[in-house]
């Protein structure tokens with residue numbers, strides 16, 4: 651089984667990231683090629699730990715490939731590139747469907763489920779340590795690095811949000827003053843964003859972010875990584891909170907649009 655092979659390989663100490671995997675990442679995730687060398691090397695380490703600690707399952711007849719596993723892992727790990735230890739300590743499994751999947755799951759908020767859309771969903775993130783993704787959406791989101799839409803960033807942002815308990819649009823932050831600052835900035839921007847939508851104005855963030863503070867954070871994360879310069883111009887204080895949290899400044903990877 652492909653995943654076991656990858657896991658065995660990554661389990662070895664002397665593991666070196668294969669050239670063919672680098673080629674796969676360059677092909678599937680153009681953002682990877684824009685990262686400075688130092689971040690790419692760091693990302694390889696994180697990917698190794700992610701694959702060694704998270705179970706991947708192909709669902710709905712999907713046969714997992716190295717391609718799929720690496721593409722999901724690389725994007726998930728970019729969000730936690732500066733973390734030590736397990737990239738996502740509470741994450742148990744990633745379930746991958748071939749395409750936008752049909753879920754009969756009821757919305758059960760008490761369990762921390764975050765549903766996307768009505769019946770057909772691009773992805774789901776469960777508080778109990780599961781992420782469900784559709785491979786076609788993952789691949790498309792990875793390939794287009796500047797449309798502001800990336801279901802993998804979105805669902806893993808929800809995972810980060812779950813880590814400190816409630817799915818409330820604030821991830822685990824280092825201390826009270828960081829929470830205060832985050833909460834003030836995100837509340838203000840959320841209110842402004844809803845106001846802009848009501849007035850029918852153009853927004854840099856996708857309107858789905860107006861659904862709840864949790865969706866606002868997930869959509870803001872997609873925008874932060876894919877339209878960083880636009881987000882910075884429009885919402886500089888929110889950009890700054892995200893920059894501090896992720897420890898990255900994606901503006902450096904994009905030309906002035």
Ligand SMILES: [Zn+2]
Nearest residue numbers: 764766865868
């Ligand atoms: Zn969401």
